[in-house]
Amino acid sequence: MLTSDQIARYNADGFLVLPDFVSLDDCARLRKRANEIVEGWEPSEERSIFTTNQQERVSNGEFLASGASTWCFFEEEAFNSDGVLVQAKELSINKIGHAQHDTDEEFKRFAYNPAIGEVARAVGMPDPLALQSMYIFKQPRIGGEVGVHQDATFLYTNPITVTGFWFAIEDATIDNGCLWAVPGTHRGPLYELFKRNQLDDPVAADGTTMETLETEPPPGPDSPGAAPLEVKAGTLIVLHGLLPHWSGVNRSGLSRHAYSLHCIDSSADYPEWNWLQRPAEFPLRQLR
Secondary structure: OOOHHHHHHHHHHOEEEEOOOOOHHHHHHHHHHHHHHHHHOOOOOOOOEOOHHHOOOOOOHHHHHHHHOEEEEEOOOOEOOOOOEOOOHHHOEEEEEEOHHHHOHHHHHHHOOHHHHHHHHHOOOOOEEEEEEEEEOOOOOOEOOEEEEOHHHHOOOEOOOOEEEEEEOOOEOOOOOOEEEOOOHHHOOOOEEEEEOOOOOOOOOOOEEEEEOOOOOOOOOOOOOOEEEOEOOOOEEEEEOOOOEEEOOEOOOOOOOEEEEEEEEOOOEOOOOEOOOOOOOOOOEEOO
């Protein structure tokens, strides 16, 4: 599936861009299904908001339970000061997460494409397991910023094996909030760890803690070599778990839909303090 040059590029940069990995028809099918899920979803009184920049504040019960379910999370700017949606519900959702790849037939079909398993094995995961996924809307005008982060912060294994598979469902540009990264920075340390506070109740709304591991911040927008990953719909971007990456706010009139699947290798230890946990009767599935 990958050439030796592509594997070398991934190892050098910490990411790999694969244009035309999925068809536009498959992108359209997934987008349609995501919109159907949002249409049929009714929020609870918690009105869960997702933001990586204030994750400790918003780690409520719905977020902590979503590792084994499918839930919708609002954009941070979805509500006005009176708590009223400023635009229609379908234009206010930040993302769907985090188990739809195992709970919904259309998402299963997309996530368990054998070609993804081949890429996972080519970049160093002998036995990749699908851990979590997110359908990200990056809504027009209010699509939230995703601050600089490493996937291993949120989905830690020992040794670190988490790898992100980020699919552009729509064109991603600087204007509508494409990904950014500094090539080669995956060779740096892990900067933070995101931990669930309470271990004896896996769905308790008791919050989470971000543990700082390094005094210096990770490379970000002001770092030399920071590059936008502008891509067309159908592109796959493979992301190393230690690669710092981010995306800007979307103030344009165009959405930037994307689907992100995170995988880990079965040989690695997955700590019980990771925020995302599944019950024993809902085990992770292997990529084909």
